[in-house]
Amino acid sequence: MKKEKIILSFTALLIGVAVAVASFYFYQTTRKVKSSEIKTIKINDTSPTPSSGLFLTIDTPQDEEVVSERTIKISGKTTPDASIVILTQESEEAAVPAKDGSFTTVINLSQDENIIEINAVGANGEIVKVKRVVLYSTESF
Amino acid sequence: MKKLFFTILAISLIFPNLSFAQTQTPESKIDVIKDKVASRVAELKLVERRGVVGVVESSTDTEIRVIDLNDKTRIIEVDELTKFSSSDNADFDISDIEKGTKISAIGLYNKESKKLLARFVNEISIPVFLTGVISAKDDKGFTITLSTEEEKKYIVDVENITKSFSFENGELETAGFTKIETLQNAIVIGFTDPKDANRITASRIITFPNIPQNPRIAIDAEPTPTTKPSGNISPSPILEVEE
Numbered sequence: 001m002k003k004e005k006i007i008l009s010f011t012a013l014l015i016g017v018a019v020a021v022a023s024f025y026f027y028q029t030t031r032k033v034k035s036s037e038i039k040t041i042k043i044n045d046t047s048p049t050p051s052s053g054l055f056l057t058i059d060t061p062q063d064e065e066v067v068s069e070r071t072i073k074i075s076g077k078t079t080p081d082a083s084i085v086i087l088t089q090e091s092e093e094a095a096v097p098a099k100d101g102s103f104t105t106v107i108n109l110s111q112d113e114n115i116i117e118i119n120a121v122g123a124n125g126e127i128v129k130v131k132r133v134v135l136y137s138t139e140s141f
Numbered sequence: 142m143k144k145l146f147f148t149i150l151a152i153s154l155i156f157p158n159l160s161f162a163q164t165q166t167p168e169s170k171i172d173v174i175k176d177k178v179a180s181r182v183a184e185l186k187l188v189e190r191r192g193v194v195g196v197v198e199s200s201t202d203t204e205i206r207v208i209d210l211n212d213k214t215r216i217i218e219v220d221e222l223t224k225f226s227s228s229d230n231a232d233f234d235i236s237d238i239e240k241g242t243k244i245s246a247i248g249l250y251n252k253e254s255k256k257l258l259a260r261f262v263n264e265i266s267i268p269v270f271l272t273g274v275i276s277a278k279d280d281k282g283f284t285i286t287l288s289t290e291e292e293k294k295y296i297v298d299v300e301n302i303t304k305s306f307s308f309e310n311g312e313l314e315t316a317g318f319t320k321i322e323t324l325q326n327a328i329v330i331g332f333t334d335p336k337d338a339n340r341i342t343a344s345r346i347i348t349f350p351n352i353p354q355n356p357r358i359a360i361d362a363e364p365t366p367t368t369k370p371s372g373n374i375s376p377s378p379i380l381e382v383e384e
Contacts, residue, residue: 066190066247085308085347087330089268092345096311112263113194113245115210117270121308125326125353127272131210135192135247141260 054079054122058130061116066135067109075104078120078128085119109136191250193217193257194267197242205238205246205262216256217246227264235262243267269341271295271329274358275348278323285321285346287329290357296340297329303343307350321346324354 058076061067074086077097084095084103090110097103107116116132193215195207205217219235227233238244243266248259276294277286287295299305299318307316321327326349334340354360 064191064193064250066192083308083311083349083352085313085328087270087328087345087347089330089344092306092313092347094308094311094313112247113192113265115194115267115270119272119328121326121349121352123352125349125355126357127326127328127355129270129272131270133192133194133210135194135245137192137247137261139247139261141190141247141249 052079052122052124052126054082054120054124054126054128056082056118056120056128056130058118058132061132061134063132064135065132066137068136068138070109070136071106072109072114072134073104073106074116074118075102076118076130077101078103079122081123082120085121087117087119088114090114109134111136187253188249188251188258190247191257192245192247194245194265195243196267197238197240197244199240200235200238202235205235205244205259207244207246210267217248217262218256218258219262220258223248223259223262225262225264229264233264237264238262266332268330268344269333271297271331271341273327273329274354274360275321275323275325275327276360278321280318283318285327287327287341288358288360290355294339295329296337297331297346298340298342299346300342303331304345306345306347308347309351313347316348320350321348322350324360325350326352326355 056076056078058074060075061072074093074095078084078101080097080099080101082097082101084097084105086093086095086105086107088107088110091108093105093107095103095105112135114134114136116134117129118132119127119129121127193207193209195209195215198206198208198214200206203219205219207215207217209215223235225234225237227237230237242264245263245265246257246259247261248257250257271287271289273287273289273295275285276288279285283299285297285299287297289295299321305316305318305321306313307320308314328347329341329343330345331341331343334342
């Protein structure tokens, strides 16, 4: 008797769920939305500043390099019409890239940590920068 | 007989090299040396001398976690051979390192574990490098306002120690505060005011008078008026930026 009750309850539950799903499906397929209720979303292409193609890549030094010489070569590539300004905590250096955009300059290092920021300033005023940390140490370990 | 058998078995198990010593050929010895050299070479390639600069996030007796200049978390291991130094504190050691301390560490970097075994740890001060456009200038207060690409504004104090340069014809020329004008691109190096994160004491300012304003930075400021001698007009040195 108990078993029959459980089976009947389960069947009734299944029928109820099936009816609910069928009703919902019927409602969704027959529903009509007024054109005034439809909202149009327009995504604008937001690119206010055209890219000038300014870039900056640094070949040397490597980031977090430990060196034992007081001077270090900074070399890299940028757009040929850019200007290069190299700054550390202690010094500043300017460079002009060659026709192919490559540049090389030498800067002096101070004891221990040197945070070197290389800035490429484009002809249109854009600035791209790359940071390198170079540590000077003559200790052997 | 049984005793003898177990004794021989025990000796051969305890001293296996002794029992097979006679069988090791010169070739196998060379192989062993080769393996040792190879493992040593691999070990040397795995580590390299490196240095890290950053702000301490947390520290224990054996490990310091710092946020480096690229905003990445780095792990620095310290041991009994690590030497500590600070220009302000002669007795500086691991116990003085706390959250917010700025340090540089030099040591052996393990490429596999990505940890630096520090040999030298030094307390330092890290300057801020800012690039932007000068949006206002206060001639009386000797300050400039620098607007950056990140849409932030910094008040930059120009002190007696501040060195000013202007970039002209591919060279940096020494320039005074009077040559700094609004709407010029500028690079500022300095130190943040401990009480105000948006205030910088400049150690150096570099301006670019012959290069147009960075198009990525929108400024509403008016250009600095040129002070020509005239009878009635006396332009105000202070420019107000429309918010």
